[in-house]
Amino acid sequence: MKNSDHSYKIATLFSGAGGLDSGFANTGKFENQIANDLLQAPADTYSKNHNVRIQSVANFNEEPKLPCYIVGDVTDINFEPLKNIDCVIGGPPCQDFSQVRGSRDELGITQVRGNLYSHFIRALTRAAPKIFVFENVPGLVSANGGLAYKTITEDFENLNEKWTEIKNKIKKGPDSAKNYFLIFNEIVNSSDVGVPQKRKRLIIVGVRKDLLNLTAEYDYTKKAKQILKGETSLLKKYPITAMEAFEGKTVPELAEKYTKLMEEYRGIENKVGTPEAFAWKSKTWDKLTLNVVDDYLISNNIQPKDDDEVEVAFEEHKIILKELGYYGKPLEGRKFDDNSNEIPKESDKVKSRMSHIPPNMNYLFVDGTEWKVKGTMSNIYRRSHPLKPGYTVMAYGGGGTWSYHYEKERSMLTNRERARLQTFPDDYMFEGNRSQVRAQIGEAVPVRLGTKLADIALSVLENIPTN
Incomplete structure (x- = not known):
């Protein structure tokens, strides 16, 4: 019974x-x-x-x-x-x-x-x-x-x-x-x-x-x-993205935002001039359409069954964003009582480096340039992709391990952005200093x-x- x-x-x-x-x-x-x-x-x-x-x-x-x-x-x-x-x-x-x-x-x-x-x-x-x-x-x-x-x-x-x-x-x-x-x-x-x-x-x-x-x-x-x-559900095939979590809208609703942020990276391979940069141009950039739905499907290697399946998938995204309390509530500029959405301060050198690394790429993109840095893991200075799930949120680690925003002029994620990737509700307040809060979020089960x-x-x- x-x-x-x-x-x-x-x-x-x-x-x-x-x-x-x-x-x-x-x-x-x-x-x-x-x-x-x-x-x-x-x-x-x-x-x-x-x-x-x-x-x-x-x-x-x-x-x-x-x-x-x-x-x-x-x-x-x-x-x-x-x-x-x-x-x-x-x-x-x-x-x-x-x-x-x-x-x-x-x-x-x-x-x-x-x-x-x-x-x-x-x-x-x-x-x-x-x-x-x-x-x-x-x-x-x-x-x-x-x-x-x-x-x-x-x-x-x-x-x-x-x-x-x-x-x-x-x-x-x-x-x-x-x-x-x-x-x-x-x-x-x-x-x-x-x-x-x-x-x-x-x-x-x-x-x-x-x-x-x-x-x-x-x-x-x-x-x-x-x-x-x-x-x-369709979530395994159509995953929720970092941009949806941060912006509080579904992929189709973020068309203008997506096109604008990606245009900022146009021609970046010429500014950087590394083999990795030119490979990115041919393997990634040239395949994009800057249509947000098409690029979502391309970026996640999705072959839709039909248009109805895509529509149903994004409707499921909206339902989940509402359940999480994120829908219609973008994080940009929001203040929290625990100061968890403050953008961490970084050196001009790191800011300059990150402004030359596009979404989904890491420190290897600028290897051999004035922005080079030693790294041993793929997550070092890796920028989030707006149309993919965020990378694994880490609890500890030095330079380059904090996770990085998809916008060109942004660098490290705030702790509140990291908390959203872990699906904590926005009214979940964290105690401790920035590093302690980072550890709490990174060690948590979503x-x-x-x-x-x-x-x-x-x-x-x-x-x-x-x-």
Whole structure:
């Protein structure tokens, strides 16, 4: 029987500023009891936007007051209050797995698992939630020759058997654990679900095996894949763009804006004079029409089924922009109470360099010129393309890693522009200095992806009898 009127309790670990939590909150069906992070700034942001108290680990362990955000080391938290939690969500920092080298036999099984990950497992064993959501960087799948990933999936599926090994390492936790069936275990591109950003994440969703039968396993697996792989909409084929997110209009409505901004780059290959610049002229510029819809299709390698499909796709874009609160609300010139839309100051040298790099190109475009700069990654001084999803928003990094606006006279994105690429609502206020806010935004799970994960969790929880 469907429990459609029931609300569910969740706990999140490694919560940061609350992107994933906000996605779950958007459904109106989840009550977050516990969130946690090591740092104060994201805790302040979370508390401000979710209206929860902040507790230190020591205070929480002595007298837990739910709901709350626990600031401190997850390894020290007493998870006893998690007993009535329906869903545990979160993802340990990827660095937790990055230092392991060698085979399983060489290392011993306890060394394969990162310490923070082991305490995520401890939370699962204590709470025994009906469902969990684990997210991480896609590189985790191949890290350490795939050993860490293999260990993680085996742990989730056979947790009662594996728990003794893990408990022996961390020296705390209950005596037994529940096993989980993984209804989803793949890499997801956030743009496939309507996030205006190319951002891939490893998503693992597990449901307690004792609550399932074979039919339910198939149904939940099918539904999760449909939602997260973009099979229920046109968004995978027709992604939402950075320009739509920043300007608050759909692609067809931005025709004049697009033509004007692209005309600014006409002839730039002659000013720069590099092989990369002339290659861009022949491979990219010469193929453009400066008709916004045609160039959107060209830039994203889209072969429309017919004109009706294109129209339906952009109507879906409008619906999502309205859901996000962006439609009709361009960011340019807007002031926010947290100063998140202030354009960062940059040196004249950087401004000059960026004025000679067109959309979709990076530092290599000006290599060998007076604007050259050393770079080792493709995202260095890479300018956003107005008709594509934004590039992955980064949390950290030095010069050239901040993400750059598609307009010729603009350089670094503001934190609010970055927040829109992560689908945070405009009334989500961030606490901390510019670098701290940058980190909070860059480390977050896109809010809209969080909502899709919440939809999957609901599809399970609403069909499992309440205790």
